[in-house]
Amino acid sequence: MTRDTDDETDGTGAQSDESEGRASPGVPTAGRDEQPSISVPDDGEAPEADATTGHGESPAAGDSAERPATDGGVESATGGSESTELDPDAYDPVDVFPGGDLDLRDGADSCYKCTSCDTACPVAEVDDEFPGPKFQGPEQWRLKRKDDHDIDESITSCSNCMRCDDACPSSVPLSQMHNEARGQFVESQMEKLSVEYVRNRILANYHTSARLASVFPRTASFAMNFGPVRWVMEKAMGIPKERDFPEFATETFREWWKARGGAQVENPDKRVAYFHGCYSNYNTPEVGKAMVRVYEHFGYEVMVPPQKCSGTPMFANGMLKDARRHAETNVESLIEAIGEGADVIASCTSCSMSLRQEYPELFDIHGIEDVSEHTYEALEYLRINEDLQGELADARLADEQSFAYHAPCHARNQGLSRQAVETFRDVDGVTMEDVGDSCSGISGTYGWKEEKYEKSMEIGEEMFEHMEDAEGDVGMTECPTCAMQMEHGTGYEIKHPLQLLEETVGA
Structure with a gap:
């Protein structure tokens, strides 16, 4: 590394001090380990010259008296090897990184050489142009977040699978960095009239499209998968024609809930608030x-609060x-349910x-921490609180069933x-095979972009490949978009674990 300077240097690169009446130390004729140690007396006097080398005669003896030297003869900013006090005159502190409301520098500094997140990233594995989560997160925070630098456009290629969080040995908030950087890129750098922005906004607000489609679900299901319509959507919006749109339910979950009269079990001591999400409601x-049905089988009073x-x-x-x-509406309604003694189930x-992680990381909303602490996945909650x-x-199923499970x-x-x-591994009549730890690849809206x-x-x-090698020809997963990808890639029917649990316990 070179440095521009107008100061004269000697042939070794050491700065000359002749103009100040001092000779340059230059490069020692012997290695540092071979040099005699220099002992600085307590009274600050210069050491006597060594008979064999003559190096003890220091032109800077006056300086040595003012600031002790270390054993190697190098002046110490701390005042000597025995001192623990920093000398403020020995260094000039510089605030390199400007702070802000969300300052993640502490996390960014934990990963100078580690690349665990990059090796765990499914996008980086198949996309040579994607620089990986380490660059998207810590390196942007540490090196590029200055007023004269934009967020790198490659942040839009992150699928938000969040595997980097799971892979990081130092708990660096990688996905939080990605979400913040992606939000800033979209807000300040993406053209709002571009096809990409409009397409992404439609995909991001799926609940709006689904709500409109649910008015005429059969017509919408047919139209969304009609060949010419799909071709136009790909050419005009960049939504791949190969993807099959999921069918819309003729009766949404909330319509069913209202028609059945709401909860069939009243139990103030065992209450859960069901966050069903968009897909379970409309599709x-x-x-x-x-x-x-499963939760009522175990004696829970189920609440279905308003939600987005x-x-x-x-x-x-x-x-x-x-x-x-959307978070503001959800937190307000869920915190009310929590106040009535319910835990939140998704x-x-x-x-x-x-609800658990991204809300409290990104938003400062009253009650958000309580929502995070009281949120559970549905099967997880039963495994914690019931003797499953x-x-x-x-339990034994009437007909044996085999499943290829993807987490x-x-x-x-x-x-x-x-x-x-x-x-389900010990249930008679059920064979459950884990198809490995690979990502499904769809990652929500990522796989819906041409x-x-x-x-x-x-x-x-x-x-x-693992699904096809498994004994069963029915897939299983808790994620609706993973279910889309599993069905798309294999043609298998896909079920949710709750559906099998309902059948198994006879709910």
Whole structure:
């Protein structure tokens, strides 16, 4: 590394002090370990000259008297090897990194040489142009977050799978950095009239499209998968024509809930507030129904409070203002349920991850920490609070069933990667095979973008192969978009663990 300077140096690169009446120390004729040690007397006098080398005669003896030297003869900023006090005159502190409301520098400084997150990133594995989560997070925070630097555009290629959080040995808040950087990029650098922005905004606000489609669900399901319509959507909006849109339910979960008269069990000592999310409401209400029946089987009073999208697709697309508006509504209604003695239950692992982790990381909303502390994934909550092993000990399905189980990335990040396998492994008539720890590749809206489609399928290839090698031809997962990818890549029917649990306990 070179440094521009107008000062004269000698041939060794050492700065000359002749103009100040001092000779340059130059380069020693022997290695540092071979040099005689220099002992500085307590009275500050210069050491006597060494008879063999003559190096004891120091032209800077006067300086040595003012500032003690270390054993190697190098002046110490701390006042000598025995001193623990810093001499403020020996250094000039500089605030290199400007602070802010969200200062993540402490976390960024924990990963100078570690690359665990990069090796765990499924996007980096298939996309040579993607620099990886270390660059997207810590390096942007440490090196590029200055007034004259923009957020790198590659942040939009992060799928928000959050595997980097799980891989990091130092608990660096990687996904928090990514979400913050992506939000700033979209807010200040992305063209708001671009096709990419409009497409991403539509995908991020899926709840709006689904609510409109649910008015005429059969017509919407047909139109969204009609060949010419799909071709136009790809050309005009960049949504890949290869993807099959999920069918919309003829009766949403909330419509079913209202029609049945709400909760069938009243129990103030065992209450849960169900956060069903968009997909279980508009596309797979059978999952929500299974959740209600199973929990009522165990004596719980189920509440279904007003709610909006968890914000997961908005985080992934940098729409943080949208996510905050939804979070404010969700926190307000969920904190009210918590006040009535309920814990919050989600049947989608991305929803539970959002409420648990991303909300308190990104938003300062009254009650948000309470919501985070009281949120659980549905099967997780039963495993904690009920004797599922005892309940399932004598259970037996009428017909034997085999499942190829995939643990979503957002389940792994919550420590739930084995919960379905462990729950059903001893049930007679059930064979449950874990198809490995690979990512499904779809990562919410990531695989719904034409420019990311091939990469998403390449990421999911390992999972597809393991599913096809498994004994069963029915897939299982807790994540709705992983279920889309599993079905898309294999043609298998996909179920949620709650559906199997409902069948097993006879709820």
